């Protein structure tokens with residue numbers, strides 16, 4: 001039992017690390033540099049994308065010619081769970097794309113992150129494909145979380161010809177005449193140009209960025225919240241607070257309506273803004289994605305903090321024979337992660353897999369739906385091999401693992417890393433098996449060997 005016990009304890013420990021997705025740090029960790037790069041490339045027309053099933057290139061995002069970009073944004077946001085996506089036409093060419101994630105506890109309390117998607121020239125990667133990509137990335141991550149408060153992800157049109165899209169929206173939501181209710185927007189965080197940092201792309205720059213703020217409503221408190229988050233978690237950023245901040249982007253239209261708002265972006269205050277501003281030379285090659293990723297993480301942490309992550313526990317506890325959702329008050333549906341298909345009838349808190357594979361549970365509680373991480377589960381039978389039947393050696397080994405098989409049975413042999421990842425799986429009925437470990441790094445490995453009726457897991461060390 002000893003080997004199996006160690007293995008189970010290890011997996012149990014991993015479950016707690018891997019599955020727990022309710023911390024702010026976990027939200028920060030999910031921000032993907034690769035996703036941001038892909039979206040900035042697609043939005044700025046550097047590479048083709050697929051829109052409505054057809055390969056398309058977004059030639060530019062001039063306000064008169066950016067319906068394709070709007071379609072792209074709408075389609076990407078619509079693919080995420082828990083979002084309601086609407087296109088708001090505000091004049092003959094202007095279209096805002098607005099995605100709403102309703103809060104479970106206080107749906108009238110609204111936090112907004114936003115960016116404009118129109119541009120003044122071809123490409124315009126920094127201004128403002130970067131801000132749009134960041135909003136979509138944060139929506140991808142946060143849409144998997146239940147929140148107390150409502151989050152609105154807004155992508156504005158016609159910023160470049162007078163902040164028209166944001167102005168239309170801010171006027172509309174502030175209107176309390178004729179029986180209208182003013183929307184309770186508690187914070188607006190606008191991202192405009194978040195990808196340029198002086199030095200060459202990818203090199204460690206000064207990481208300066210600006211928070212533009214004015215003492216309007218509780219805007220100063222948003223700035224303070226951002227400073228607290230910068231001090232609480234680790235970011236490779238250097239903040240400059242600009243007060244009174246520039247009104248030259250969409251957030252100022254919320255100031256005009258008495259809402260709390262700030263701008264986050266590269267540092268105009270230290271003259272560290274892109275030299276290619278408002279030209280077709282504003283291209284992906286000059287974007288510092290490391291820097292942009294840090295800024296996106298900061299805004300993601302702000303949204304996660306202010307929206308309030310609902311304490312729905314989406315962790316899973318694993319035993320030798322079952323998987324159990326930690327959450328006690330929910331509806332359950334278990335999934336096979338390898339096929340993405342829900343398992344018919346598997347709707348209890350505990351699930352007993354009959355085949356080895358990767359499994360997750362989806363929890364629903366009221367308006368709240370969350371999914372666990374995928375858990376690798378090996379089906380182990382009750383009985384283990386005796387030492388006479390199986391012998392694995394040497395331990396530690398240098399480059400070859402040797403297995404003496406005296407069971408006369410066909411064995412399924414699976415090798416896991418210490419983090420639970422399967423790196424090799426094969427079958428053998430030979431009485432002597434050699435496994436090449438030369439290509440694997442030094443460290444601890446778990447070898448699970450199973451026959452029809454027995455299974456054992458061995459902890460082996462590669463020196």
Ligand SMILES: [Zn+2]
Pocket residue numbers: 116127128159192193249
């Ligand atoms: Zn801009």
